[in-house]
Amino acid sequence: MFETCVDVWSQTVAMLAHACTGQEEPARTRGDERRPSAVANVQEWAQPTVRVLERSSAHTLTVSWCDSRTGHYGHQTWQERIAKRTGTCVLSGRSIAAGDHVYSPQVRGSPPPNAQAMIIASYVDDCPVA
Known part of the structure; x- marks a missing residue:
């Protein structure tokens, strides 16, 4: 259950960052959707x-x-x-x-x-x- 919540949250943050910056979403690799660190990766490339x-x-x-x-x-x-x-x-x-x-x-x-x-x-x- 926790992994599913993290996955949904990571996807939501990535989509919001994508909408604001107009940048392409970072490429996903197999297993990214299950890693809690995905949120930190979004913050590295998201610029105002x-x-x-x-x-x-x-x-x-x-x-x-x-x-x-x-x-x-x-x-x-x-x-x-x-x-x-x-x-x-x-x-x-x-x-x-x-x-x-x-x-x-x-x-x-x-x-x-x-x-x-x-x-x-x-x-x-x-x-x-x-």
Whole structure:
């Protein structure tokens, strides 16, 4: 019974990740459906799908964020700020240093699961909005 539940859960997580990222599902090998580690494998290749929808103001963006682990935000407001820590731009994959100008999700009340995500401000300035 437990193996069946794990199998159904693994398939559900894989399908949700596939729907959000538009990537192909990972190839299955014989016996994958019975391994509890299948959920961990999905998390390794599932990356958020992030699109800048519009520049809402001089210092804010409206962003669409879809990720199987942190959720879906269709119209999330991201605010320009100075990075307080190093990180990686979720759009370009470029490294971010503390002190760089970035956009990150606006936090009012409890922070969303993607609150630590950042987009390099110069990357948005160089690219057209979706």
